[in-house]
Amino acid sequence: xxxxxxxxxxxxxxxxxxxxxxxxxxxxxxxxxxxxxxxxxxxxxxxxxxxxxxxxxxxxxxxxxxxxxxxxxxxxxxxxxxxxxxxxxxxxxxxxxxxxxxxxxxxxxxxxxxxxxxxxxxxxxxxxxxxxxxxxxxxxxxxxxxxxxxxxxxxxxxxxxxxxxxxxxxxxxxxxxxxxxxxxxxxxxxxxxxxxxxxxxxxxxxxxxxxxxxxxxxxxxxxxxxxxxxxxxxxxxxxxxxxxxxxxxxxxxxxxxxxxxxxxxxxxxxxxxxxxxxxxxxxxxxxxxxxxxxxxxxxxxxxxxxxxxxxxxxxxxxxxxxxxxxxxxxxxxxxxxxxxxxxxxxxxxxxxxxxxxxxxxxxxxxxxxxxxxxxxxxxxxxxxxxxxxxxxxxxxxxxxxxxxxxxxxxxxxxxxxxxxxxxxxxxxxxxxxx
Amino acid sequence: xxxxxxxxxxxxxxxxxxxxxxxxxxxxxxxxxxxxxxxxxxxxxxxxxxxxxxxxxxxxxxxxxxxxxxxxxxxxxxxxxxxxxxxxxxxxxxxxxxxxxxxxxxxxxxxxxxxxxxxxxxxxxxxxxxxxxxxxxxxxxxxxxxxxxxxxxxxxxxxxxxxxxxxxxxxxxxxxxxxxxxxxxxxxxxxxxxxxxxxxxxxxxxxxxxxxxxxxxxxxxxxxxxxxxxxxxxxxxxxxxxxxxxxxxxxxxxxxxxxxxxxxxxxxxxxxxxxxxxxxxxxxxxxxxxxxxxxxxxxxxxxxxxxxxxxxxxxxxxxxxxxxxxxxxxxxxxxxxxxxxxxxxxxxxxxxxxx
Numbered sequence: 001x002x003x004x005x006x007x008x009x010x011x012x013x014x015x016x017x018x019x020x021x022x023x024x025x026x027x028x029x030x031x032x033x034x035x036x037x038x039x040x041x042x043x044x045x046x047x048x049x050x051x052x053x054x055x056x057x058x059x060x061x062x063x064x065x066x067x068x069x070x071x072x073x074x075x076x077x078x079x080x081x082x083x084x085x086x087x088x089x090x091x092x093x094x095x096x097x098x099x100x101x102x103x104x105x106x107x108x109x110x111x112x113x114x115x116x117x118x119x120x121x122x123x124x125x126x127x128x129x130x131x132x133x134x135x136x137x138x139x140x141x142x143x144x145x146x147x148x149x150x151x152x153x154x155x156x157x158x159x160x161x162x163x164x165x166x167x168x169x170x171x172x173x174x175x176x177x178x179x180x181x182x183x184x185x186x187x188x189x190x191x192x193x194x195x196x197x198x199x200x201x202x203x204x205x206x207x208x209x210x211x212x213x214x215x216x217x218x219x220x221x222x223x224x225x226x227x228x229x230x231x232x233x234x235x236x237x238x239x240x241x242x243x244x245x246x247x248x249x250x251x252x253x254x255x256x257x258x259x260x261x262x263x264x265x266x267x268x269x270x271x272x273x274x275x276x277x278x279x280x281x282x283x284x285x286x287x288x289x290x291x292x293x294x295x296x297x298x299x300x301x302x303x304x305x306x307x308x309x310x311x312x313x314x315x316x317x318x319x320x321x322x323x324x325x326x327x328x329x330x331x332x333x334x335x336x337x338x339x340x341x342x343x344x345x346x347x348x349x350x351x352x353x354x355x356x357x358x359x360x361x362x363x364x365x366x367x368x369x370x371x372x373x374x375x376x377x378x379x380x381x382x383x384x385x386x387x388x389x390x391x392x393x394x395x396x397x398x399x400x401x402x403x404x405x406x407x408x409x410x411x412x413x414x415x416x417x418x419x420x421x422x423x424x425x426x427x428x429x430x431x432x433x434x
Numbered sequence: 435x436x437x438x439x440x441x442x443x444x445x446x447x448x449x450x451x452x453x454x455x456x457x458x459x460x461x462x463x464x465x466x467x468x469x470x471x472x473x474x475x476x477x478x479x480x481x482x483x484x485x486x487x488x489x490x491x492x493x494x495x496x497x498x499x500x501x502x503x504x505x506x507x508x509x510x511x512x513x514x515x516x517x518x519x520x521x522x523x524x525x526x527x528x529x530x531x532x533x534x535x536x537x538x539x540x541x542x543x544x545x546x547x548x549x550x551x552x553x554x555x556x557x558x559x560x561x562x563x564x565x566x567x568x569x570x571x572x573x574x575x576x577x578x579x580x581x582x583x584x585x586x587x588x589x590x591x592x593x594x595x596x597x598x599x600x601x602x603x604x605x606x607x608x609x610x611x612x613x614x615x616x617x618x619x620x621x622x623x624x625x626x627x628x629x630x631x632x633x634x635x636x637x638x639x640x641x642x643x644x645x646x647x648x649x650x651x652x653x654x655x656x657x658x659x660x661x662x663x664x665x666x667x668x669x670x671x672x673x674x675x676x677x678x679x680x681x682x683x684x685x686x687x688x689x690x691x692x693x694x695x696x697x698x699x700x701x702x703x704x705x706x707x708x709x710x711x712x713x714x715x716x717x718x719x720x721x722x723x724x725x726x727x728x729x730x731x732x733x734x735x736x737x738x739x740x741x742x743x744x745x746x747x748x749x750x751x752x753x754x755x756x757x758x759x760x761x762x763x764x765x766x767x768x769x770x771x772x773x774x775x776x777x778x779x780x781x782x783x784x785x786x787x788x789x
Binding site (some may be wrong): 103237259269271274358406409 | 502511607614615707713741745778
């Protein structure tokens with residue numbers, strides 16, 4: 001009623017309200033557009049950062065997947081190796097002799113001149129030759145073809161990471177060294193095959209010899225220990241809390257406790273492991289078993305929370321039907337609810353393990369950043385893990401380690417993507433809508 | 435090659451072999467006897483009245499209670515380990531010096547006669563560094579995260595939302611050591627170059643690099659919390675606002691957003707606790723020397739950096755240098771715990787209101 005009267009009272013006012021709204025509408029819509037624009041800008045910023053991250057890793061990492069090699073004809077000189085002491089042979093001299101053939105003007109008998117030429121080779125080259133000869137002693141006295149890694153600087157030169165057009169005094173290789181490399185290149189000695197060393201050997205002081213095998217094996221052991229400890233503990237805890245626990249203060253405390261544990265900084269778990277596992281229990285330093293236990297403590301809350309969610313998703317009708325035909329409460333859970341919840345539990349577990357694989361800080365505190373040149377054979381040996389290896393390499397001053405760090409990160413990310421893809425596949429394949 | 439051992443050694447070795455052979459046989463005999471006894475006991479208990487399931491179920495229940503309390507043991511372990519070492523530290527360095535001192539030089543002489551700094555354990559500059567880096571991180575993450583959430587929640591077409599959300603989650607799944615390397619390799623040089631081009635001098639390990647990269651890591655964290663909070667606002671509020679003639683933008687800013695504030699604050703608080711506990715990014719990209727500064731262009735250190743650098747390498751548990759790491763860890767644990775409890779309470783309480 002009042003509306004009608006007021007409209008009657010002023011016919012002009014109603015128009016002016018519409019007018020007012022219409023006038024303001026453009027401004028208000030512009031404001032909304034602005035808000036949307038901010039939103040899109042924010043998303044673009046986040047996505048572009050992801051792109052820059054991946055792009056910079058790919059662009060710095062891809063050179064490390066190949067390695068410059070020299071193919072040399074080496075005469076295994078019987079004077080320089082005693083068949084009874086193959087390990088002590090003067091393999092470096094043999095390599096130098098073979099390399100010297102390409103530089104007739106260099107006097108290889110002079111120590112300094114010879115060293116300038118052998119600089120081309122990685123210091124691991126003689127071990128390649130040694131291993132060949134030790135595997136087959138009949139090679140002594142023959143000329144064999146062998147592929148040995150070039151040293152880091154020449155590797156970088158070959159990949160274009162050391163620019164030829166930088167002034168000589170700012171370059172890490174002088175003109176003479178580059179000329180020597182070019183001589184070999186012209187002779188067809190240089191090749192750049194896939195860098196298998198990256199996967200097949202353990203850490204080394206020399207970038208061209210350093211690989212991830214030790215870290216991969218160490219991470220494997222640590223994750224295995226983590227899984228073996230946290231999976232049963234997590235499932236047991238989740239089943240109890242979800243299906244059996246009486247609703248009392250204690251259950252409440254446990255529940256709050258688990259939620260808080262999930263948010264405790266990872267470095268604090270490292271402190272716990274250092275003080276309890278290493279200092280009080282006297283467990284071995286740098287060992288994957290300690291790393292695995294520490295990671296298990298961190299993964300436990302994740303698995304518990306995921307398992308509880310999966311159990312909750314199983315409809316009550318299943319439980320009631322099983323109870324109805326006379327199953328005990330535990331039979332209901334273990335025969336019916338748990339198998340149905342398994343895909344969800346496994347998905348949560350894999351995601352938890354993927355997090356554990358990328359975790360670095362607690363492993364640093366228990367010493368899994370040691371310099372170890374052989375892969376561990378048991379979980380009790382000293383070892384590194386993938387993320388700690390990345391940390392070690394990122395801290396190394398040699399230029400060659402920059403690209404190797406990126407390559408190691410790409411390997412780590414590949415594993416994470418594979419694990420998460422498995423989790424997503426499991427979820428989509430076995431997820432049921434009730 | 436090694437010569438023949440003395441007769442007593444041979445005799446001892448023979449005796450050892452004899453004993454271990456006897457032990458082997460004893461083991462076999464014991465197992466056989468035990469198996470017989472247990473078999474007999476088991477056979478005897480099989481009767482119509484025997485309730486096997488009840489016993490098993492009692493054991494299984496016990497195991498599950500043990501599993502559930504494992505989580506409690508972990509917390510107790512953390513609290514005890516930290517408290518124990520922290521008390522040891524405070525017996526050497528007074529609490530007041532640690533909490534209020536403004537000079538942090540944890541290098542102590544290793545040998546008696548070594549000329550080195552006495553060691554100062556005033557943690558204020560370290561705390562300050564953590565605050566500066568976290569502030570930079572939040573300065574990046576909060577606006578970007580909130581804007582992302584607002585757009586995805588209200589304006590984005592369904593297909594965009596479905597595509598963008600998982601891609602953003604990737605940012606949260608990248609290990610922090612990767613972010614640390616990214617900060618050192620790309621972000622810090624970029625910031626330096628940019629600053630040099632406008633004539634500003636920036637430290638090589640500026641707090642901007644570490645904080646900025648940490649902010650990128652926190653974007654999906656904040657955006658998913660804000661998205662959840664916005665989605666939890668009842669539909670009636672949105673519809674009411676739209677029916678009154680508000681544009682969708684006004685509805686978002688004046689109705690949905692204020693209604694979702696508690697949930698968003700909870701999410702931001704959790705992000706704060708993440709930021710102060712974050713380790714690898716700052717270890718790799720921030721400085722080592724504690725400075726009393728709040729200038730983000732400067733190089734600052736952080737609590738977690740000090741913990742890691744103090745404990746990497748040789749650690750003995752009797753000097754203040756090592757123990758101070760535990761004191762810092764205690765502070766970190768307490769701070770994150772308080773923030774987490776507070777944040778979880780806000781988030782939960784707020785959910786209950788609308789449910």
